[in-house]
Amino acid sequence: MLFHLSIAARDPRHVAQVIAQFWRGEAHPFPPVTPDSWIALAGDDRGTAIEVYPLGTVLREAEGDADSLGEPTPQTGYTATHAAIATVLSQEEALAIAAREGWPAKYRKRGGAFGVIELWIEGHQMVELLTQEMQAEYLALMAGEGYRAMLAAGAPA
Template sequence: MIHHISIAAENPLRVASVLAEICHGKLFDFPNPGGSYAVVLFDDYGTGIEVFPLGSVYIPGSDTEPSKVIQTSSSPSFVATHAAISVPASQQQIEQIGMREGWQVALCDRGVFKVVEFWLENWLLIEFLPPELATEYLQSIQPQIVEQVLGQPI
């Protein structure tokens, strides 16, 4: 299970506020790097989303030092990294929030399950699973269905 993820955003406070609204979480200042925020869901899994300023990257530490976040001057147009997150908000609420923010939102059929694609700042994909879609998703990842779709494990 994934307990937390970190993402970067052009406007970290705006993005974190929207994520807190959709996830019914709480928003906190996050100390490192400055200008970062944490959305904490207070669910049974300790789910959290850290939102850093765009250009923030993790770099590895040494044998005696932990990794750290530094600022770079480059910003991606799009990234392969994304997350699917079960949320208490309804599909309609998610779509209304996306429309309000001017961000692309669409219900997308992945074949054996559906997700609400939510494009934070129109460049970073989060797949939201409102309760009815979360149930469908969980049913679709049973071993027999996964093997039917993806074939035998390697």
């Protein structure tokens, strides 16, 4: 199970606050890794969170008995890193928040099996939002035998 992940954004504070809205959670500063980082907390019983670092931050191993550290780099733009996250909001509520932020978002049916709201944070970082109905579709495919059955039926690799 996933407890947290990290992404990068131009405005980490604002992005963490908006992600927290999808969960009806909270956003707070997150200084342990690198300055100006924020964290969105879902407020669930698993401590689900997304850490949001300044765009261009990379994580590096620290030597000796020390935690890893965040280091700025000139990297910007798109990444393969993304997450599918649950939301308690309806599709309409989630799309309204995306529209308010000016972030591209649309409904997509992944592989004809489950729906997602494909949301592009700040126009470059993809997050898939799953409403309660979409979560049920996702779990039907990804939990238990569903995925193996799809592959055995000849679904595209």
